[in-house]
Amino acid sequence: MRVFVTGATGFIGSAVVKELLATGHSVLGLSRSRDKAKALAAAGAEVFHGSLEDTDSLKQGAARADGVIHTAFNHDFSRFAENCELDRRAIEVIGAELEGSQRPLLVTGGIGFLAKERPGTEADVPPSPSAAYPRASEAAAMALAEKGVRVTTVRLPQVHDRDRHGLVTGLVAIARDKGVSAYVGDGSARWSAVHRLDAARVYRLALEHDTGDGPWHAITEEQGVPLKDIAEVIGRRLNVPVVSMTSEKAKDHFGWFASFVATDLHASSKRTRERLGWTPGGQPGLLDDLEHASYFQS
Numbered sequence: 405m406r407v408f409v410t411g412a413t414g415f416i417g418s419a420v421v422k423e424l425l426a427t428g429h430s431v432l433g434l435s436r437s438r439d440k441a442k443a444l445a446a447a448g449a450e451v452f453h454g455s456l457e458d459t460d461s462l463k464q465g466a467a468r469a470d471g472v473i474h475t476a477f478n479h480d481f482s483r484f485a486e487n488c489e490l491d492r493r494a495i496e497v498i499g500a501e502l503e504g505s506q507r508p509l510l511v512t513g514g515i516g517f518l519a520k521e522r523p524g525t526e527a528d529v530p531p532s533p534s535a536a537y538p539r540a541s542e543a544a545a546m547a548l549a550e551k552g553v554r555v556t557t558v559r560l561p562q563v564h565d566r567d568r569h570g571l572v573t574g575l576v577a578i579a580r581d582k583g584v585s586a587y588v589g590d591g592s593a594r595w596s597a598v599h600r601l602d603a604a605r606v607y608r609l610a611l612e613h614d615t616g617d618g619p620w621h622a623i624t625e626e627q628g629v630p631l632k633d634i635a636e637v638i639g640r641r642l643n644v645p646v647v648s649m650t651s652e653k654a655k656d657h658f659g660w661f662a663s664f665v666a667t668d669l670h671a672s673s674k675r676t677r678e679r680l681g682w683t684p685g686g687q688p689g690l691l692d693d694l695e696h697a698s699y700f701q702s
Contacts, residue, residue: 406431407611408469410456410494412449413440415568416512416560420473420628421449427608432469434461434476456494466501466638471508473607474498477541481574481660488538490595495541499548499555506554508615509521511545513557515596515671516664523596523628524671525558528620536663542619554663556618558610561596561625561669563603565593571595571664576638578658585639585646588654588666591632596670597625599687609680621673624684628670628693641700654686 407424412433421431421444421615428569431449452460452468456476466472474495480488495511502509517531519522526634533540541557547554562570569576572595575694579585588591604624632648639646676682688696 405613405618406430406432408434408452408465408472409449409566410434410462410465410472410474410498413444414475415435416563416600416603417475418444419448419600420475420607421447423601423604423608425449429608430676432465433699435542435585456490459493459497462494462497463501468502468545469507471510471611472498473510473611474501475512475607477512477513480674484660485535485538490539492540492544495544495548499544499551499553503548503551503553503658504668508611509545509548509553509555510615511541511555512559513542513545513619514539515559515560515561515623516669517667518671523626526672526675537584554615556610556615556620558603558607558618558620559671560603561598561623562690563598563600564572564690565600566693566696567698569690569694569697570597571632571661572690573699574643574661575634576663576697576699579635579638579642580666582657582681583644585644586644586649586654586657587631587635587646588649588662591630591635593631593666594628594668594670595631595662595690596623596628597690598622599684599693602684602687605685606676606680606682609682613680618636620676620680622676623671623673625689626670626672628668629689631665633691641697643693664669674687680693
């Protein structure tokens with residue numbers, strides 16, 4: 405299958421590209437950077453220059469492919485609402501090109517706020533986009549499905565390797581800036597996680613499967629990693645104090661991060677493992693990768 409991958413040079417997308425190529429698929433990879441495009445070409449993919457802002461490039465890329473995997477997202481959280489709208493429009497543009505063709509589209513979503521007081525499951529429906537949490541990836545995918553597009557979502561937790569750790573990378577930056585590694589209350593809030601190579605396999609298996617069976621959860625550490633444990637590793641690696649904060653104090657300390665740091669972001673992947681035959685491949689866990697993270701040296 406020839407697959408158009410957005411975000412093909414990004415943290416997750418680059419792993420998806422390698423997984424697809426290693427299993428016999430060909431890749432048309434979207435890249436806005438000519439420097440990063442060199443690595444994409446070296447990996448064996450065909451480079452397609454464009455961006456999320458360039459809707460014509462999205463249409464043309466989708467038109468030239470047998471299926472699409474959308475991993476691109478601008479993670480500049482100072483412009484989060486704007487970036488969520490850009491993501492929504494990109495999904496709509498790609499979906500419109502695929503409408504009526506039966507070619508599959510995989511959209512990237514998250515597990516945040518799926519359920520309260522229990523792990524989220526694939527059967528849970530995410531909350532509608534709002535000012536508090538404007539990401540509309542899955543809502544846009546569901547709207548396309550109503551039009552007959554073969555679309556589903558791969559939901560991600562904290563995706564990590566030894567260079568990046570999802571939202572945890574942001575916690576490291578805050579701790580470095582503030583001189584203290586903090587958690588909220590007793591630090592029992594938990595975040596699920598997955599190594600990016602294991603996540604890439606979920607995308608590939610989902611692409612090869614019936615999209616009507618999704619959404620899919622790319623999650624290995626289903627019970628989640630306690631935020632206190634994460635804060636302690638960060639404190640030790642940065643050689644800064646580790647402290648507990650009240651919810652009120654956390655609002656000033658973490659800024660936009662505060663609502664996440666005090667919230668369980670964990671979910672099950674039981675159905676995904678059963679339906680896709682996905683077995684995580686023995687990659688390091690979140691804390692292990694964090695203990696050996698390269699960016700603590702900078």
